[in-house]
Amino acid sequence: MSQPRHLDAAPVARTATAQVHEAIKQRILDGSYRPHDYIREASVARELAVSRTPVREALRELVSEGWLEAIPHHGARVVAWTEKDAREVFELRLVLEPMAVRLASERLDRARLDRLEALAERMEALTERVETDPGVRNEIAFLNHEFHRELVLASDNQRLASVLESVVRTSVIRRNFGNYDLTNLRRSMRHHREILEAIIAGSPEWAEHVMRAHLLAAQALHVRSTDVPGGAPPGTCSH
Known part of the structure; x- marks a missing residue:
């Protein structure tokens, strides 16, 4: 008997989040995203052909790692270092x-x-x-x-x-x-x-x-x- 499909949801979601995380980080590294640029959930989801959920999770992780900063009522933007x-x-x-x-x-x-x-x-x-x-x-x-x-x-x-x-x-x-x-x-x-x-x-x-x-x-x-x-x-x- 096959396993219920919902059991695979977490690993799939995690894989999508990891892929979005890596894609955004690479764009920061190669200069596609510049300091103070805002990263928009909808735009990233559309460009990477994923839902907004893994994008949201990836943005949270990148904020916690210091790549992005969360600006209240505006979203996440690339950190500019002084x-x-x-x-x-x-x-x-x-x-x-x-x-x-x-x-x-x-x-x-x-x-x-x-x-x-x-x-x-x-x-x-x-x-x-x-x-x-x-x-x-x-x-x-x-x-x-x-x-x-x-x-x-x-x-x-x-x-x-x-x-x-x-x-x-x-x-x-x-x-x-x-x-x-x-x-x-x-x-x-x-x-x-x-x-x-x-x-x-x-x-x-x-x-x-x-x-x-x-x-x-x-x-x-x-x-x-x-x-x-x-x-x-x-x-x-x-x-």
Whole structure:
């Protein structure tokens, strides 16, 4: 005897919500939705061919995660980050991420190191294409996030990894490399390589110091961009 259809409703609804959640987040990441843009339930439901219920649930989740903010009587809009927000995020990362890399240096296994090297190699290749194909910046941003995430997970400290994931996710700081010219991108790629060299050499202190320099360089670019009237919105710089 077949199961009643209503038993499948929850998983189906959850899948639809997850799909809408990912679609909206991706539009924020690629700049289709800009800071202060309102996300309308009806429009999203129509564009994604779903009912308004999963859209409503996805918007609630994105608000709780810090991607959107709820404005009474108006709806949900994309968060715009101030220079103060950016400084606070970098202050946290400058303490926590070098610590995570130092721990990772002592615990990294060969399989994860291979993944990190593959990510670094792919980012380097894409970097050399940015002037002729600006669209690769989004892929670099995604791979860059994965590179940092792998390093943090390798620390084998779940609480540290959770805090850092929350900080990076909520700040929306990994949107893209729009503020990076080719020189800055190449420097960022060199930092990635040097971190791996330090790990292979068995020097946690070296790896920790390079990560700190890496983040300071990103911070300088990010803060500079927020100082320029009409410049790129806070949160568009990556690491």
